[in-house]
Amino acid sequence: MIQLLLQAHWPEWNGDLVDGPTGWNNTTHFIHNEQRRSVMRIYNTHRDKARIEFEFAVLESLWRVPLSFKIPAPLPSVSGDKMVRVQDGSDRYACLFKYIEGERPEEGSTRAAYSFGEKTGELINALAACSIGMRPVYPPYYELLQSYPTCSEAFILDFCKQPPLEFKDQGDALYILKEAYADICSRLESLKNLPKQLVHGDLNLLNLLVDAEQPHTVTALLDFEFCTRDVRAMEPAVVISGFLGIADEREVIRQFCEGFASRVRLSAEEIAAIPVLMRLRMVDVFLHFLSRYREGTDESHVLKEQLDMLAAGFKRMEYSQEWLDDMLFQYLL
Known part of the structure; x- marks a missing residue:
C-alpha cells in the first residue's frame, strides 16, 4: 500500500x-x-x-x-x-x-532534559507569536468534558467499576483513574482564567530527536497533530508528567525546569496550577485511549498498558507533591 x-x-x-x-x-x-x-x-x-x-x-x-x-x-x-x-x-x-536527521533518545535516557526544557520554552515563545487565521480544531485540555463524545461520564464510571472481562485484573488501576477523573472534573473551571496561547500539547520523549553525536542536544520537535489554543502552563505540565517514575526523576525534572526557565518564566498562579494540569494530562490520556478502544481503533492490550502506566503516574504524583511544588517555584517563577 x-x-x-x-x-x-x-x-x-x-x-x-x-x-x-x-x-x-x-x-x-x-x-x-x-x-x-x-x-x-x-x-x-x-x-x-x-x-x-x-x-x-x-x-x-x-x-x-x-x-x-x-x-x-x-x-x-x-x-x-x-x-x-x-x-x-x-x-x-x-x-x-x-526526513529530519537525528534519533530518538535511548529508552530511559535523560541526558537531553536541559535541552528539552530550552526547546520547549523556545517553542512556547514562537507559538505565542504565530498568526494562524484558523480556529483550532482540537479543544483545550480544560474542556475535557466535551472532548470525548463517545465516553460519557456514565460510561467512564461504569467502565471503571464494572470493566469488561479482559480488564478484570486491573481493578486497582481503574479505581485510581476513576478517582482522578472525578477530582479533575471538579477543578476544570478553575483553570480557564490562566494565560492562554497556542501550545503543542503533546511534547514527550517520543516526539523529539536528539543529535546522534551529542545525545544531550535536542535537534527537532515533532508531531504537532494536537496543537491548539490552551493554557500556556500546560506545555511544561505535559512534559513533566511524562518524567514521573523514570530513573532520577527529580534530577531530570530539575534540569528540564532549569532549561525551560532560561527561555520562559511563569506566574505564581501558573506554577501552582502545574500539578493539577499534570493530572489533567494523565486523565486526558486515559480518555484518549479509552475512546480509541471503544471505537475499535486499538485492541485491549493497548489500553491495558496505558491503564497501568497512568495509575503508576498518579501514585508518583502523591509521593512527589511536596518536592515537586518546591522545585517548580524555585526554577520557574
Missing part, C-alpha cells in the same frame, strides 16, 4: 521502506532512495481533514520564525495537496514529510 501511495502521489520520493520508530497514535513509515529520504505518516487517530490543515498551518507559521531546532515539513504531492486519502476503505489520510 505504501509503495502504491508513493507511486501515485510522490513518485520522486519512492524508495525502499526502512524500519524506524513509530508512536502510539499514527502509523509511520520511513522511505529511502539514492537521492532523498522521507517519512510517511498515516493518521489513525481521526479522519478529519480540518485537523491536519490546522496542524500544517501552525507548521507553516513556525517556519517563518528562526528556531534552533527542526520541525516537520510536509511535502506536496503531484497534485499539490499535502494530504491524500488512503484508498483502503478506511478513509484515513496519508502525508509525506522530509
Whole structure:
C-alpha cells in the first residue's frame, strides 16, 4: 500500500521502506532512495481533514520564525495537496514529510532534559507569536468534558467499576483513574482564567530527536497533530508528567525546569496550577485511549498498558507533591 501511495502521489520520493520508530497514535513509515529520504505518516487517530490543515498551518507559521531546532515539513504531492486519502476503505489520510536527521533518545535516557526544557520554552515563545487565521480544531485540555463524545461520564464510571472481562485484573488501576477523573472534573473551571496561547500539547520523549553525536542536544520537535489554543502552563505540565517514575526523576525534572526557565518564566498562579494540569494530562490520556478502544481503533492490550502506566503516574504524583511544588517555584517563577 505504501509503495502504491508513493507511486501515485510522490513518485520522486519512492524508495525502499526502512524500519524506524513509530508512536502510539499514527502509523509511520520511513522511505529511502539514492537521492532523498522521507517519512510517511498515516493518521489513525481521526479522519478529519480540518485537523491536519490546522496542524500544517501552525507548521507553516513556525517556519517563518528562526528556531534552533527542526520541525516537520510536509511535502506536496503531484497534485499539490499535502494530504491524500488512503484508498483502503478506511478513509484515513496519508502525508509525506522530509526526513529530519537525528534519533530518538535511548529508552530511559535523560541526558537531553536541559535541552528539552530550552526547546520547549523556545517553542512556547514562537507559538505565542504565530498568526494562524484558523480556529483550532482540537479543544483545550480544560474542556475535557466535551472532548470525548463517545465516553460519557456514565460510561467512564461504569467502565471503571464494572470493566469488561479482559480488564478484570486491573481493578486497582481503574479505581485510581476513576478517582482522578472525578477530582479533575471538579477543578476544570478553575483553570480557564490562566494565560492562554497556542501550545503543542503533546511534547514527550517520543516526539523529539536528539543529535546522534551529542545525545544531550535536542535537534527537532515533532508531531504537532494536537496543537491548539490552551493554557500556556500546560506545555511544561505535559512534559513533566511524562518524567514521573523514570530513573532520577527529580534530577531530570530539575534540569528540564532549569532549561525551560532560561527561555520562559511563569506566574505564581501558573506554577501552582502545574500539578493539577499534570493530572489533567494523565486523565486526558486515559480518555484518549479509552475512546480509541471503544471505537475499535486499538485492541485491549493497548489500553491495558496505558491503564497501568497512568495509575503508576498518579501514585508518583502523591509521593512527589511536596518536592515537586518546591522545585517548580524555585526554577520557574
